Amino acid sequence: MTLLTNARIVLPCSVVETELHFSTDGLSAPGAFVPAASTDATVIDCAGDYIIPGIIDLHTDNLERQVLPRVNARWPSRSAFLAHDAQCAVAGVTTVFDSLSLGDINGRDRIQTYEDGIRDLVELSEAGALRADHLLHFRCELIAPDMQPLFEMALHDxxxxxxxRLASLMDHSPGVGQYADIARWRAGRAKEGMTEAEIDAMQARVAAERAHHLEANRAYVIEYCRAHGITLASHDDRLEEEVARNHEDGITIAEFPVSLAAARGAHALGMDVIAGAPNIVRGGSHSGNVNAIDLIRAGLVTALASDYVPSAMLEAAFACVAQDILPVPEAIALVTDGPARIVGLHDRGRIEAGRRADLVQVRLYDGLPVIRRVWVGGHRVV
Known part of the structure; x- marks a missing residue:
């Protein structure tokens, strides 16, 4: 049993100054007296810090950055996975949806990361080597010729x-979604060192692959996820027509919509909207699309995801507070209760009696959140 005292407990609708008891069996009600706590508890004085539920990150590509810290410098996969896990934990992320790409229009780097990642996740989890709780998010690149075989690779185990628990439908073709501006897409390839002829060839190849594979791959993923109860998200929606089609196909989440119109359309249809936390921390989209803070101001966002920086989750939530856009409970819900609800993780995401003791102690330093302690399932991991 652990007893937290002198804490500001962030509940779904309020922040209360009280104590909190928890164990590996779960949480007690905030402020409730637990007889065993008087003699058996480890007592921690939180010195007025916030205690929030553990953060739930539905989309993180952070593993890719550990696997390839530099171009042509692939890191050993298990070492990379452990570094990724540690970075998530110290950022207060207690539930990680490892977002692995099924298909790569630029080569094989992401494919190898997927193949190694699903193996490492299972083996390291079974060995008890991970700090956070890791689940899978399949990022299905619909235009990739090898998307279906890669999907089926995981189905044998x-x-x-x-x-x-989550799959998303990706189309990273030039002229679509976040790459609707083809000139910007081509400029990006040029910065990577490609010649005009190479960019032309790539654009033509991707267009041909899109024409041949997109619809078949889309139907395959939707059918499998519908049959097995896996939550489905679209990705980088730009047009209301795209959102309407996704809704008709049973897709319940619009992930990282790149326009205000797409986000409004999704919200109007009762879909959940995930926005990128780095977009908020940086003050705008890195690819020139809609500003996520505007979506939050409009009341359109259900959850934030780290995308590529785990620490952005908590910082983005408190940025919403600092800018007087949301009160603390609503801001924290974007990284805890919101993500938990939309993927059906009903055992976490809130500080309530009986839920998992996934907790984060947070202190503000000059407006920035600083992680002091982290517990996963009642075990201290940071």
Whole structure:
């Protein structure tokens, strides 16, 4: 049993100054007296810090950055996974949806990361080597010729399918979604060192692959996820027509919509909207699309995701507070209760009696949130 005293407990609708008891069996009601706590508890004085639920990150590509810290410098996969796990934990992320790409229009780097990542996730989890709780988010690149074989690779191992809780439909073709501005897309390839002829060839190849594979891959993923109860998200929606089609196909989440119109359309249809936390921390989109803070001001966002910086989750939530856009409980819900609800994780995301003791102690320093302690399932991991 652990007893937190002198804490500001962030509840769904309020912040209360009280004590909190928890154990590996779960949380007690905030402020409730637990007889065993008087003699058996480890007592921690939180010195007025916030105690929030553990952060739930539905989309993180952070593993890719540990695997390839520099161009042509691939890191050993298990070492990279452990570094990724540690970075998530120290950022207060207690539930991580490892977002692995099924298909790569630029080569094989992401494919190898997927192949190594699903193996490492299962083996490291079974060994008890991970600090956070890791689940799978399959980022299905619909235009990739090898998307279906990569998907089926995981279906042969029930340990992997048990971890698969979310899939998203990706189309990273030039002229679509976040790459609707083809000139900007071409400029990006040029910065990577490609010649005009190479960019032309790539654009033509991707267009041909899109024409051949997109619809078949889309139907395959939707059918599998519908049959197995896996939550489905669209990705980088720009047009209301795209959102309407996704809704008709049973997709319940619009992830990272790149226009205000798409976000409004999704919200009007009762879909959940995920925005990128780095967009808020940086003050805008890195690819020139809609500003996520505007979506939050409009009341359109259900959850934030780290995308590529785990620490952005908490910082973005408190940025919403600092800018007087949201009160603390609503801001914290964007990284805790909101993500938990939309993927059906009903055992976490709130500080309530009986829920998992996934907790984060946070202190503000000059407006920035600083992680002091982190518990996962009642075990201290940071």
């Amino acid at each position: 029930p340990r992997m399918t048990a971890l698969l």
